Amino acid sequence: MTPDSLKRLREWFRANAAELPWRPADLDAPRDPYAVWISETMLQQTQVSTVRDYFIRWMKQFPNVETLAQAEEAEVFKYWQGLGYYSRARNILKTAKIVAGLRQSKGPCKMPETRKELEALPGIGAYTAGAILSLAYHQREAILDGNLVRIFSRLYELDFLPTDKGKIIDCHASLQEARNDVQVSTARELAHALEKRSSHGTKCNDVRASEIYWEYARKVADSPKAYMHNEALMELGRTVCKTKSPLCETCPLHKECRAFLDGRTAEFPPAKKRTEKSWHGTVLVIESADEKILAVNGGQKFLDKQLALPHFESARHATVALPAKAEDYINADDVESLKHCGTFRHSITVHKIECDVLHVQLSTKAKSAHLPKPTANSDKPTVFEWIEKAKALETFANSFSLKALKKCL
Ligand code: SF4
Known part of the structure; x- marks a missing residue:
């Protein structure tokens, strides 16, 4: 992108930046690195409109690294509940x-200030590290998220995704050499430049x-205004260069956007090759005579590593009968009644899930005090816990279990 187009991008951002709880009114002010880290982690795979309230609630409860570091995992999950991808909360x-352990004096905890240190922390990848370094510390560090990928793909007509495997361009010169010597604006030009160099017998690289x-x-971040270029591109991708029907007429980059000039915006970026996996299972809502629900942590x-209702893979239920797998959790002789409460659909990562929900009422002789034991063939540690039925909806911190519970309660 030329200095002129970056200037237009900044002007557009100053005029159009949305008010967001993690964005101060002064767009040039360095941000709180902790707030950048939390908001950017929440925004991964989740829309801004959803994250808004979660972020406000989170910052009230955990306003800084110190308070967060002292929290229990269950409390953290409670404030994450509904955002999905719970490994993100665990890593936070x-x-x-x-970070709290790195604190050397009694001063406040500080997020590291180098990419290497940040990327060594759980859950912080190249994107989040770049966001913290550029937005909070005003360093010339790059970011790359789905918004920027979409914009670059359209600006330069890149017909591949960053996640595409294999060698995109086989060449016989280093990327660094080509970058220093030639002005390239498309991947094809880059490939061409590299191929040209190969005839001079330079070093081989892929x-x-x-x-x-x-x-x-x-290149966009190689500027004292990296923080603004990065954030402006994220905003542009979210509000103008949208996945479907980009608003090119209002885009500050349309004069140089190849896909727009060629009338090919719908072709870029290319569709992701995603392999979804279907999974059908059964969720058990096992209720003891003293009105407690069996929850399981691990081994499923x-x-x-979080409380969930017992579940396992199964075929669709043609009849209401206790599945053999249920005996991993309870003794069949203790079952007083069985009811099929319905089915629900859910998604976890690439899994498209459909589950039957069975309510299993245990007889009076099976009090919750008689905890079931993990099965011997369990390959992961499993913890069973009986929770009060009246508090079940607020105890589970995942929508998978909540969807099943709501079918029965
Ligand atoms: S001109 Fe259109 S396709 Fe190109 S970057 Fe702008 S919004 Fe995206």
Whole structure:
């Protein structure tokens, strides 16, 4: 992108930046690195409109690294509940504890200020590190998220994604050499420049898809205004260069956007090759005579390391009968009644889930005090816990279990 187009981008951002709880009114003010870290982690895979309230609630409860580092995992999950991808919440807590442990004096905890240190922390990848370094510390560090990928793909007609495997361009010169010597604006030009160099017998290197995208991102960030370029591109991708029907007429970059000029915006970026996996299972809502519900932590297909309802893979239920797998959790002789409460659909990562929900009422002789024991063939540690039925909806911190519970309660 030329200095002129970056200037237009900044002007557009100053005029159009949305008010967001993690964005101060002064767009040039350095941000709180903790707030950048939390908001950017929440925004991964989740829309801004959803994150808004979660972020406000979170910052009230955990206003800084110190308070977060002292929290229990269950409390952190409670404030994350509904955002999905619970490994993100778990990693946030782990990182907070590490950062708190790094504090050398009684001063406030400080997020690290180098990419290397940040990327060594759980849950902080290249994107989040770049966001913290540029937005909070005003360093010339690049970011690359889905918004920037979409914009670069359209600006330069890149017909591949950063995640595409294999060698995108086989070449016989280094990317660094080409970058220094030639002005390139498209991947094809880059490939061509590299091929040209190969005839001069220069060193062999392979340029991979993600390197090309990161190279464009680094060029945008190679400026004292990196923080604004990065954030402006994220905003542009979210509000103007949208996945469907981009608003090109209002885009500050349309004069140089190849996909727009060629009338090919719908072709870029190319569709993701995503392989979804269907999974059908059964969720058990096991209720004891003293009105407690059995919860399991660990050893299950989904939702490891958090309380979830017992579940396992199964065929669709043609009749209401106790599945053999249910005896991993209870003794069949203790069952007083069985009811099929319905089915629900859910998604976890690439899994498209459909589950039957069975309510299993235990007889009076099976009090919750008689906890079931983990099965001997369990390959992961499993903890069973009986929770008050009246508090069940507020105890589970995952929508998978909540959807099943709501079918029965
Ligand atoms: S001109 Fe259109 S396609 Fe190109 S960057 Fe702008 S909004 Fe996206």
